[in-house]
Amino acid sequence: MASSIATDTPPPPAPASAQRRKQSTGRAGDKIFLGLSRGSGIFLLVVMAAIAVFLSVRAGIAISKDQGNFLTTFDWDPAGTPPVFGIAVLLFGTVVSSIIAMAIAVPIAVGIALFISHYAPRKLAAPLAYVVDLLAAVPSIVYGVWGALFLVPYLGGLNDWLDQYMGWTYVFEKTEVGVARSMFTVGILLAIMILPIVTSVSREVFLQVPRMNEEAALALGATRWEVIRLSVLPFGRSGVISASMLGLGRALGETMAVATVLSPSYVLSLHVLDPGGGTFAQNIAAKFDESNQLGRDALIASGLVLFVLTLLVNGAARMIIARRKEYSGANA
């Protein structure tokens, strides 16, 4: 209402308002800041639109020339005649390696975050938090090299053990003899890489649990673990979900570390200990240099799918958080 009234009233005579503008020193600053912030917002939209248009156009060209089904084909041969390529293996590999990474990293990260925020003595908590943050500063290619030269040879024993005792689950059955350049190894490596972000965001959330929520549990005769179960975890739940999604975003898009460790193949297999498979990002990195025009467009099309996948993951996370809003600590 107020704004419509303001626009309905005739503007004051121009000279008077110009006069006022000159007198008020704040006006110029306001205008510049408004311009800057509006400009930044528009710039962001333009960049996003440019990326989306570029990806869609190039992807469209590639998919129209694809002689296989883009979604279900296993092969990646855009240079062949006829060109046949599909993302089935890449999508599967990306999702599987990320699931493995999340399954390993999230519980450990929550554990570390709880230890730092609620168990560790202060003298230990600060250095420990620092070391975890330091993990985030390691470049991903260094993780890749470490994974290839350390994890791959040393994981053989663990793989044999899993095969022997968990082989009946099918997933951990090993059908090929060979070094552990497998999805499982990639998952472990990705888990280590996303550990710092999940840990530090979770830790911050756990530290923000209101004192009175924890005292509510304490006064009922809760032990330290019960305080965490009754007060800390419910309060931190949506924060941990957001933290996990940040980690998942990184795991989905991780390129160099995966490309260095995995021995890629266009085989779709649920045996995660067997070498082979591929991910979107790893495939783009591996193929980009050797590809022709159509090959590059095909890679861009696969990149678009990764983009959409990440978008869906984020949307799902938001939905989970929003559904729990009624129960969240925010309105306490």
Add this chain to the structure above:
Amino acid sequence: MAKRIDVSGLSAYYGAHKAIDDISMTVEPRSVTAFIGPSGCGKSTFLRTLNRMHEVTPGGRVEGKVLLDDENLYGSAVDPVAVRRTVGMVFQRPNPFPTMSIFDNVAAGLRLNGKFKKNELADVVEKSLKGANLWNEVKDRLNKPGSGLSGGQQQRLCIARAIAVEPDVLLMDEPCSALDPISTLAIEDLIGELKERFTIVIVTHNMQQAARVSDRTAFFNLSAVGQPGKLIEIDETERIFSNPSVQATEDYISGRFG
């Protein structure tokens, strides 16, 4: 059930700072005892020593004895967690578990104490909510979150949660200071009913409230800011408010300080 509290020579510290000095008093079972006194006089700290909540504050430390009937709460073999299961507490601001339903809030303490059959649990929850005069207002929405209630309802929910585990003593730390007068009245009426079953200790800044709800009143004071708080006197509420034996008490009650 309702037990006598016998405190002797109790001092509490925050790190090197002594917050309360050498307090001794007796609280009779099935009575309401009010703690009054200026801010910073240590009455809340003292209250929190009665269920060993003081020591969860970093640097919190206690010297002296608190006997619950004949058991020393600060005995070397006593588990503070077990103490808090027998001495319930209601806080200044209502603090229901925000993510839990009304039912689960009341059942929380019972579930900590061990296994309950579903219908037993429902019985205790109903009894506790009735005991807190909240049942009629929430019986149709037991599965809704507790944080959706009004402030006064939330505070009665917290009281229901505290009495569900049948504690020996119920401590209340300014339970009405965040509530409007009508909700306050509801809580005060409730205190009158609860004292039939529990030993109640209440900290309040509201002297009319102390006069209305309590049988005995303890006046705390401190000689200067930074000095430890002390118990000045404890007596029948009527006496404290009509003819206290210490001049400082009369000055405080009549609004003359220092």
